[in-house]
Amino acid sequence: MKKIELYDTTLRDGSQTEGISYSVADKIKIARKLDELGVAYIEGGFPGSNPKDRMFFEEFKKHPLKNAALTAFGATRKAGVAAKDDPVFAAILHSGVRVATIFGKSWDLHVRDVLRVSLEENLEIIRDSVKYLVAEGLELIYDAEHFFDAYKHNRDYAMATLLAAQDCGARLLCLCDTNGGTLTSQLVAVIADVQKNVKLPLGIHVHNDLGLAVANSIAAVEAGCVQVQGTINGYGERCGNADLIPIVGILKLKMGLDCVTDEQLKELTEVSHFVSEISNMKQADNQPFVGKSAFAHKAGVHINAVYKNPKSYEHIEPERVGNVRRILVSELAGKTPILTKAEELKLQLKKDSPDTKRVVKLLQDLEHEGYQFEAADASFEILVKRALKQYKKFFELEGFRVIVEKRQKGTITSEATIKLKVGGVQEHTSSDGDGPVNALDNALRKALKGFYPVVSKMHLSDFKVRVLDAKDGTAAKVRVLIQSQDERDSWTTVGVSENIIEASWLALVDSIEYKLLKDGAVLPHE
Numbered sequence: 001m002k003k004i005e006l007y008d009t010t011l012r013d014g015s016q017t018e019g020i021s022y023s024v025a026d027k028i029k030i031a032r033k034l035d036e037l038g039v040a041y042i043e044g045g046f047p048g049s050n051p052k053d054r055m056f057f058e059e060f061k062k063h064p065l066k067n068a069a070l071t072a073f074g075a076t077r078k079a080g081v082a083a084k085d086d087p088v089f090a091a092i093l094h095s096g097v098r099v100a101t102i103f104g105k106s107w108d109l110h111v112r113d114v115l116r117v118s119l120e121e122n123l124e125i126i127r128d129s130v131k132y133l134v135a136e137g138l139e140l141i142y143d144a145e146h147f148f149d150a151y152k153h154n155r156d157y158a159m160a161t162l163l164a165a166q167d168c169g170a171r172l173l174c175l176c177d178t179n180g181g182t183l184t185s186q187l188v189a190v191i192a193d194v195q196k197n198v199k200l201p202l203g204i205h206v207h208n209d210l211g212l213a214v215a216n217s218i219a220a221v222e223a224g225c226v227q228v229q230g231t232i233n234g235y236g237e238r239c240g241n242a243d244l245i246p247i248v249g250i251l252k253l254k255m256g257l258d259c260v261t262d263e264q265l266k267e268l269t270e271v272s273h274f275v276s277e278i279s280n281m282k283q284a285d286n287q288p289f290v291g292k293s294a295f296a297h298k299a300g301v302h303i304n305a306v307y308k309n310p311k312s313y314e315h316i317e318p319e320r321v322g323n324v325r326r327i328l329v330s331e332l333a334g335k336t337p338i339l340t341k342a343e344e345l346k347l348q349l350k351k352d353s354p355d356t357k358r359v360v361k362l363l364q365d366l367e368h369e370g371y372q373f374e375a376a377d378a379s380f381e382i383l384v385k386r387a388l389k390q391y392k393k394f395f396e397l398e399g400f401r402v403i404v405e406k407r408q409k410g411t412i413t414s415e416a417t418i419k420l421k422v423g424g425v426q427e428h429t430s431s432d433g434d435g436p437v438n439a440l441d442n443a444l445r446k447a448l449k450g451f452y453p454v455v456s457k458m459h460l461s462d463f464k465v466r467v468l469d470a471k472d473g474t475a476a477k478v479r480v481l482i483q484s485q486d487e488r489d490s491w492t493t494v495g496v497s498e499n500i501i502e503a504s505w506l507a508l509v510d511s512i513e514y515k516l517l518k519d520g521a522v523l524p525h526e
């Protein structure tokens, strides 16, 4: 099986993303995770750039990675400075790595306008730089910056820069689409021409400015490149780098190429989510292979078919990349998920029965009002039970009041008072909280805990509000999603109203009733 080298640059090019700033500890955690995933190279940073990157490399002198080779990144030497005196090279050598990656100029525009040296001097800079680092005993990966633009404007000069790096001992030439503006067909044609002119193996490093980074990386592998550079989740300057996550999935599962083991592939979802968490970036739900929605089915026709045979609407089994199939319940879902949920709840429901039609109608009416059940699993279960009259009321509300108070100098305070009845016994309590919903939640659970002690073992873990008709301003409806948790499970409930407190109350009541239902609570004196 042909082997492809995965080269990860999340810690260097990925850190050039707007909004990302890794600490040394973050970088170390990510490097260790990537090592477990099985990438061949981890570009740890630019030690000539800043102390943080230099400190990062210190950690691996003491505790090396298990599998991957750590590489230190830098530019070719500065014009007019001998390689031995260039501080960037001194930092690379001090970092203790056995592999260095340096980027050099391929494009005559950059040589003239950015480096401001002659074309010949740039070739000399490349030769000197590669020769020096190789003579110091390092494996050298040469990143030909802007190679595809360079080729378009001056093919012969671009080719000469590669030959300069090759002749001086580089191990691999990586062709970079630095500005990310190259079409796939153009990229493949350039690679074919380069292969006729150089002996060294080729790598590919592309940016995503056309949304083609993954496609271009894959086409480059098909054209013969043996190394793919990219970042986890496609982080990187401007529109990002090629996303290594789908690249790994495609190389392994669609092209049968050796890059990680089957076991390592199962870590793909975990690695992607871990890196987005540490990077403090929102995970894209629709990210191929690993997103929350990558194997989520919403349309009734799809759901019906997936129950019969998952291959009907899935390109691979989600478990192969550590993801899971999800069935979303909504007004578009038809009867199949309702029947399945009923089966899970051990409720008798037949496809064409009036009960099933009633549940579908109720679901569609509520979604029309603004409810959304695809994330609110617990509210959906309560809805089915209510519709089938398999539901008991654990308490009856007589009324609540919520006060939010702000004095001229003091902090803002919230207090809720609640009056309810449980099996004919009236309870009247009050509680304060961090905000009005928290106060209401505390008061409700305080009122119920004497009757149902299990409510003390749950808490509210997330609270989301979405305005539904923004054009109506403050009179718009809001949808509140509440996530609750006990020692074993977490569940989500939903409420909709024009009043945010009422919407929150509806979601809170579902949340508590769900807990009581799932724990088999009984009404006092029942």
Ligand SMILES: CC(=O)SCCNC(=O)CCNC(=O)[C@H](O)C(C)(C)COP(=O)(O)OP(=O)(O)OC[C@H]1O[C@@H](n2cnc3c(N)ncnc32)[C@H](O)[C@@H]1OP(=O)(O)O
Binding pocket: 013, 046, 048, 049, 050, 075, 076, 077, 078, 079, 103, 104, 105, 114, 115, 145, 178
């Ligand atoms: C395509 C890429 O993503 S390459 C990666 C780029 N990464 C970064 O820039 C992040 C880290 N960079 C840094 O910390 C700094 O920019 C440093 C340490 C590299 C340089 O800092 P400074 O010496 O202050 O220079 P400054 O950042 O202002 O300008 C960049 C210099 O690099 C030079 N340069 C750019 N590319 C190269 C190259 N391939 N080889 C040699 N020199 C280069 C430029 O000509 C410019 O020098 P000049 O102003 O003397 O002409």
Ligand SMILES: CC(=O)C(=O)O
Binding pocket: 013, 103, 143, 144, 145, 146, 176, 177, 178, 179, 205, 207
């Ligand atoms: C080297 C690099 O990061 C680039 O050319 O995009």
